[in-house]
Amino acid sequence: MNHVPEIFGSMVFGDDAMRERLPAPVYNAFRKCLEARQTLDLDVADAMATAMKDWAVEHGATHYTHWFQPMTGVTAEKHDSFISPAGDGKVIMDFSGKELVKGEPDASSFPSGGLRATFEARGYTAWDPSSYAFIKDGTLCIPTIFYSYGGSVLDKKTPLLRATDALDRQARRILALFGDTDVSRVIPSCGAEQEYFLIDKELHDQRKDLLFCGRTLFGAKPPKGQEMDDHYFGAIKPRVQAFMNELNEELWKLGVYSKTEHNEVAPAQHELAPIFTDVNRAADHNQLTMELMKTVAARHGLSCLLHEKPFAGVNGSGKHDNWSLCTDTGINLLNPGTSPQNNARFLLFLVAMIKAVDEHQDLLRVSVASAGNDHRLGGNEAPPAIISIFLGDDLTDLLESLEKKEVYDPKDRTDLKLGVDVLPRLRQDTTDRNRTSPFAFTGNKFEFRMLGSAISISCPNVILNTIMADTLMQFADELEEAEDFSHALNRLIRRTYREHKRIIFNGNNYSEDWAEEAARRGLLNLKTTADALPYYISEKNIAMFSRHRVYSESEVHSRYEILMEVYAKTLNIEALTMLEMARKDIFPAVSAYIHDLSETAMQKKALLPGVEMELETSLISRLSKLSSEMYRMTEGLEKDLRGVRLYSDCKALAEYYRDVILPDMAAVRAAADEIETLTGEDYWPYPTYSQLLFHV
Numbered sequence: 170m171n172h173v174p175e176i177f178g179s180m181v182f183g184d185d186a187m188r189e190r191l192p193a194p195v196y197n198a199f200r201k202c203l204e205a206r207q208t209l210d211l212d213v214a215d216a217m218a219t220a221m222k223d224w225a226v227e228h229g230a231t232h233y234t235h236w237f238q239p240m241t242g243v244t245a246e247k248h249d250s251f252i253s254p255a256g257d258g259k260v261i262m263d264f265s266g267k268e269l270v271k272g273e274p275d276a277s278s279f280p281s282g283g284l285r286a287t288f289e290a291r292g293y294t295a296w297d298p299s300s301y302a303f304i305k306d307g308t309l310c311i312p313t314i315f316y317s318y319g320g321s322v323l324d325k326k327t328p329l330l331r332a333t334d335a336l337d338r339q340a341r342r343i344l345a346l347f348g349d350t351d352v353s354r355v356i357p358s359c360g361a362e363q364e365y366f367l368i369d370k371e372l373h374d375q376r377k378d379l380l381f382c383g384r385t386l387f388g389a390k391p392p393k394g395q396e397m398d399d400h401y402f403g404a405i406k407p408r409v410q411a412f413m414n415e416l417n418e419e420l421w422k423l424g425v426y427s428k429t430e431h432n433e434v435a436p437a438q439h440e441l442a443p444i445f446t447d448v449n450r451a452a453d454h455n456q457l458t459m460e461l462m463k464t465v466a467a468r469h470g471l472s473c474l475l476h477e478k479p480f481a482g483v484n485g486s487g488k489h490d491n492w493s494l495c496t497d498t499g500i501n502l503l504n505p506g507t508s509p510q511n512n513a514r515f516l517l518f519l520v521a522m523i524k525a526v527d528e529h530q531d532l533l534r535v536s537v538a539s540a541g542n543d544h545r546l547g548g549n550e551a552p553p554a555i556i557s558i559f560l561g562d563d564l565t566d567l568l569e570s571l572e573k574k575e576v577y578d579p580k581d582r583t584d585l586k587l588g589v590d591v592l593p594r595l596r597q598d599t600t601d602r603n604r605t606s607p608f609a610f611t612g613n614k615f616e617f618r619m620l621g622s623a624i625s626i627s628c629p630n631v632i633l634n635t636i637m638a639d640t641l642m643q644f645a646d647e648l649e650e651a652e653d654f655s656h657a658l659n660r661l662i663r664r665t666y667r668e669h670k671r672i673i674f675n676g677n678n679y680s681e682d683w684a685e686e687a688a689r690r691g692l693l694n695l696k697t698t699a700d701a702l703p704y705y706i707s708e709k710n711i712a713m714f715s716r717h718r719v720y721s722e723s724e725v726h727s728r729y730e731i732l733m734e735v736y737a738k739t740l741n742i743e744a745l746t747m748l749e750m751a752r753k754d755i756f757p758a759v760s761a762y763i764h765d766l767s768e769t770a771m772q773k774k775a776l777l778p779g780v781e782m783e784l785e786t787s788l789i790s791r792l793s794k795l796s797s798e799m800y801r802m803t804e805g806l807e808k809d810l811r812g813v814r815l816y817s818d819c820k821a822l823a824e825y826y827r828d829v830i831l832p833d834m835a836a837v838r839a840a841a842d843e844i845e846t847l848t849g850e851d852y853w854p855y856p857t858y859s860q861l862l863f864h865v
């Protein structure tokens with residue numbers, strides 16, 4: 170595909186298009202507002218809107234939409250056409266600055282967690298000029314934030330922008346201490362690796378669980394799973410390759426740096442990794458990637474599953490959030506570098522991250538909490554629910570010797586004299602070996618690996634940015650007061666490491682020993698969403714969010730409530746789907762099979778009196794016993810579902826689903842899966858795991 174450079178970004182109204190189409194004074198005024206984070210004058214907005222509209226119409230667009238990210242986790246859009254009456258029954262294509270910068274979709278059907286009284290349905294969208302507008306399906310999409318009449322945020326983009334600003338402010342205070350005063354902005358960079366499953370659409374549509382819940386609620390393990398490890402990086406099948414080619418092309422047109430694609434560990438599982446970019450655009454791009462994966466798959470007769478655990482017994486899907494901090498002058502602050510000056514700065518940012526992660530394990534866990542992801546964290550495939558940092562041996566040894574004030578002896582490693590001490594040139598392989606760690610330093614960035622495949626990356630990055638901002642603020646407060654900077658810096662690095670090194674773990678995170686060791690170290694182990702979410706609204710966290718103007722107290726509460734409710738609703742839908750599948754499809758199927766077995770037995774008996782009928786009788790008896798058992802389990806599940814009425818508090822309700830409904834569902838499933846293994850394939854009402862996983 171040698172036309173990639175031409176198509177890349179062709180559907181984006183990016184910097185080139187702006188420069189080409191806007192009068193120079195307008196373009197300059199726009200850049201200035203963007204850099205100073207100020208609002209545009211209306212005449213500049215009008216000129217921008219006209220240029221954007223002309224560009225969009227030339228590229229086939231007829232409509233525009235404010236594209237926003239409500240708290241549902243997916244994106245929302247309401248299309249308006251550009252047409253405007255021009256007399257004589259004619260129309261012109263028109264778009265004003267006012268329409269560009271502000272919109273007013275009806276907010277009443279989006280979750281607000283109590284932030285918006287029902288009588289006050291108004292919600293507003295406002296243009297985010299730091300992410301480019303683009304054309305999707307004939308519509309000009311303008312990235313926007315979404316907020317209520319009273320000014321509370323109702324979306325996932327606003328807090329991300331706020332947290333990014335907070336981090337920028339604090340990081341520049343630190344840089345100033347190192348004399349890096351030419352930096353005018355520090356920007357978190359992010360590359361989100363996305364895992365997903367691709368299965369045949371026709372098979373997918375035959376399963377109510379996949380249709381309603383995005384995951385299978387029943388399904389016996391196939392004879393072959395992932396034990397042969399023959400799928401990982403295996404040859405990509407032609408149908409999947411055709412899907413990937415089209416997906417890449419669509420993403421490139423939208424300016425998404427889709428870079429690598431490969432098969433993952435589980436059968437039918439794949440991964441896409443983009444080249445990193447600034448965190449705001451990375452979040453927009455990840456939303457677009459997930460959306461396009463679904464629509465492009467459908468064009469190929471495939472279904473893309475983004476759920477964290479579509480199939481029991483094979484790996485689920487996650488997302489790796491690669492995160493670093495870059496300056497607008499091009500420095501990656503988490504790059505160890507080669508000069509002593511850079512090393513000292515690097516070490517300070519490194520220990521800041523160690524402290525931030527240790528002090529805010531709770532929030533990091535909250536940021537990846539969902540009913541779907543609960544199936545992964547803790548299984549032997551994804552990191553456990555316990556947060557720890559992998560640093561690798563080189564860096565850990567170095568920090569250890571710093572702490573003990575020993576001269577670090579890097580043996581065969583490159584020696585570098587440094588303000589604080591000696592820092593070895595990191596060997597790539599020592600920082601990237603551990604795949605089990607939830608939070609790994611990988612050479613020049615951190616990789617947060619606990620994210621579920623379906624979630625928006627906004628919240629995890631809001632948390633990363635905020636906890637880092639808070640830590641850097643404390644560091645800056647201390648260092649700005651210091652009389653001897655170098656001395657204070659040394660002390661601060663040593664002390665921070667000593668106080669927070671319990672969070673570092675370079676071993677196997679999947680082992681049982683680690684869970685015990687982590688408990689001894691006092692690390693949190695929040696196994697489910699219901700366990701994790703209450704930490705969101707702790708006093709310390711609310712204070713931190715307010716301190717950095719990321720969330721007000723009521724905004725944090727609203728998010729907590731929405732997440733709790735979504736957890737309960739998800740499990741409720743799953744439980745109801747299970748009951749429907751059991752009663753409408755599975756029980757009738759087993760009965761039909763038992764009936765046919767009995768018929769066969771009777772005919773055999775009439776034909777050959779005295780002959781053994783072990784096959785039929787033993788199958789009938791096992792199936793009858795199992796289906797009665799399963800029936801009792803479904804009755805129990807239904808009865809317990811009626812019990813939810815007793816809980817009005819969202820926390821108590823979520824706990825009830827976790828403690829009562831989930832175990833009920835597991836019991837129903839266990840019986841059903843055993844029945845499936847004994848039932849004739851022609852009788853079973855759904856495509857099996859073998860068909861779903863090995864059919865594409």
Ligand code: ADP
Pocket residue numbers: 358359360361362442443444445446491492493494501611613614
């Ligand atoms: P893997 O994790 O599979 O070994 P890589 O280490 O090559 O792969 O990169 C994984 C992801 O990390 C990619 O999306 C890449 O763009 C991203 N990445 C690389 N450098 C940075 C950085 N400085 N900041 C944020 N993300 C980065």
Ligand code: MG
Pocket residue numbers: 362489616
């Ligand atoms: Mg990775």
